[in-house]
Amino acid sequence: MENRASEGLPLGIIVGEARPHLFVFLAWRNVRVGEYVAVEAQEGRSLGLVEESVVTSRLMDPDVVKSFQSAVEAKEVASKNPRDKAYSASVKVVGLLDELKKGRVLVPSLPPEPGSAVFEASEGELLSVFSVVGKEWTRVGCILRQPRVQASVNLNKVAARHLAILAATGSGKSNLLALLAKRTSEAYGTMVIFDYQGEYATLKLDRLVHVQAKLNPRLLEAERFADLLDMRENAERQRGVLRRAFTQEVREAKGFWDALHGELDLIANDGKADSQERRVARRVSEIVDRARMRKGEVIDPDIGDPLDQLKANHINVLNMLELSERQAAVAMDYFMEEILEDRKKARRYGLEGKAEGRVRFQSPVIIAMEEAHTFLPADEETDAKRIASKIAREGRKFGVSLIVVSQRPSRLHQDVLSQMGSLAIMRITQPKDQKYIVESSELASEKLIEYLPSLNVGEAVLLGQWVTLPMMVKIEQVPEKLMGMDIDAVGEWLRDKEAVEGNLEDTSELMGRKW
Structure with a gap:
């Protein structure tokens, strides 16, 4: 049975309702999802992709088999009955082979007839379809379970x-x-x-x-600058004070941070402003300082x-x-x-x-x-x-x-x-x-x-x-990319242990010396 494909014998036969873009067939073996199959139809040979694969057994039906012992007995009978198992596969028709070989996708307008033979797509057929050439095409791997088909x-x-x-x-x-x-x-x-x-x-x-x-804060809108400072989104008073302080003069100042703090200090010390606004201005100054301390390399006005x-x-x-x-x-x-x-x-x-x-x-x-x-x-x-x-x-x-x-x-x-x-x-x-x-x-x-x-x-x-x-x-694997793998936690812990033990040995050796 394993030589059927090399002998040009069918993989299976179409059953039930067939459509131009979809059909189901019964096979003599289990069929893998992702396999390509070919079928002769009225408009020519079509290529299809297996999207679903199912195997059933009448004797092993759970409505019939109700206990472990009955399952063992049913399995014994099923193993001797070649008609018991049914291998079915759902196929999406992806195009007419002759057109695919020319780089064009044309799905047939007529469905294949029920009873039509379904064949494994040959390596030659797959190579003729997938071996596309042109400067815009680039290799990313191989077809699953077809290592020679790029x-x-x-x-x-x-x-x-x-x-x-x-x-x-x-x-x-x-x-x-x-x-x-x-x-x-x-x-x-x-x-x-x-x-x-x-x-x-x-x-x-x-x-x-x-x-x-x-990012250069000079180039940002006030709301974006507030986000860059990690100011809370619902902190409306703080954002309002920052908008007032973030003037065009501050944007253009040679000493950006000093100019910004100067504007905030004016608000904080404004006798005409209410006490809450003055407190908010001082709080915004603290937020600016914290952001500079933590993210100074990222927020760069220069x-x-x-x-x-x-x-x-x-x-x-x-x-x-x-x-x-x-x-x-x-x-x-x-x-x-x-x-x-x-x-x-x-x-x-x-x-x-x-x-x-x-x-x-x-x-x-x-x-x-x-x-x-x-x-x-x-x-x-x-x-x-x-x-x-x-x-x-x-x-x-x-x-x-x-x-x-x-x-x-x-x-x-x-x-x-x-x-x-x-x-x-x-x-x-x-x-x-x-x-x-x-x-x-x-x-x-x-x-x-x-x-x-x-x-x-x-x-x-x-x-x-x-x-x-x-x-x-x-x-295809990219050897140039080393990150993305799981951390070897145990390996790192053991290296820490070796380092600690090595330091202890060095310390003991020093303490044991006579000076």
């Missing part, structure tokens, strides 16, 4: 139509982003990664720069334009590990807005032939956001969400795209997720997250999403405009 994605679509990488913690999402950064670097592209948790601190690639996120920290045609890892959640949101909002405005200028000046020297980014920019559900939440309006939604809607016209990375899709703003033209979905176990993906994106089917808990680390379902057709892929 899986490629269209980097142009990532740079124009946005991408969401959705996966549970530890499933390999940061490795995939690192791989895309590597491929972008090889293409001389520009990417900005907002690294909120230090995942990419050890990433080493050609044309990569690590940048400590800094750095000029923060965008100058970034390099075109490089991978820019923007380190935000030192920032609070609110401060990181301010930084993301600022950088995204400024990058979009710069690309708008590039487009305008480019049409006039005047872009040289007048813009920072003369070619498209990919912005990647880790922990996207934190900064683009479903249930809260934020500045970062506002500008991200704008980029999701308008960015492709100006050459700015988003890669949003999240392990909790159900907490991610639905409008942003629905704008993603491509998806990479890895292992996700939460039913709420699975349901949210189906509701938010027309790219994902329920049957395929139900399989996500079965994916192993580094395996992904790729959907949308960046792939020729839906595929399950084993993602």
Whole structure:
């Protein structure tokens, strides 16, 4: 039976109701989700992706088998009855093979006939479909369980139509982003990664720069400055006093902090102001001092334009590990807005032939956001969400795209997720997250999403405009990325123990010497 495929014999037969894009077949063996099959139909040979696989046994039916002993007996009988087990599979038709070989996706308009034979797609057929060529195509791994069939994605679509990488913690999402950064670097592209948790601190690639996120308060609106100082959102009196003190003269002053404190002191010592306002002004001064002490390297009025920290045609890892959640949101909002405005200028000046020297980014920019559900939440309006939604809607016209990375899709703003033209979905176990993906994106089917808990680390379902057709892929490992692995707590404790014991031995030796 194992030689059936090599002999050109069918894997199974279509049964029941068939549609142009969907059919069910019964097979002689268990069929894996993610396998590709082929079927002859009226319009030609079609390629299909197995989205669901089921095995049933009449003799082992729980309505019949009511005890352990009866299960043992039923198993014995079933093992001798080749007709007992039924292997069925649901298949999504992805296109006519002849068209797919030409790089075109054309789903047949007529369904295959029930009773039609279903075959395993040969390695040659898969190679002819997936071995796409062109400068915009880049390798990300291999087709799942087909190690000789390369899986490629269209980097142009990532740079124009946005991408969401959705996966549970530890499933390999940061490795995939690192791989895309590597491929972008090889293409001389520009990417900005907002690294909120230090995942990419050890990433080493050609044309990569690590940048400590800094913001110049002179360039911010008063409300953003208040957020940067970690002032409570509902502290209306404090924010009001800061707005009064944050004058144009303060913004332009050579000694920014002294000028700001000077304005706050004027309010605190104003005999005409009520006592509460004077107390609030003194409290705001304390908040400013605390922020300078804790985040002095981040809040820098002397750095000029923060965008100058970034390099075109490089991978820019923007380190935000030192920032609070609110401060990181301010930084993301600022950088995204400024990058979009710069690309708008590039487009305008480019049409006039005047872009040289007048813009920072003369070619498209990919912005990647880790922990996207934190900064683009479903249930809260934020500045970062506002500008991200704008980029999701308008960015492709100006050459700015988003890669949003999240392990909790159900907490991610639905409008942003629905704008993603491509998806990479890895292992996700939460039913709420699975349901949210189906509701938010027309790219994902329920049957395929139900399989996500079965994916192993580094395996992904790729959907949308960046792939020729839906595929399950084993993602290539990026050796240049060292972070993201679980901490070896026991190993670190044992090193501490060795260090302590070594110090004790040194101390004992010194005490035992005769001077």
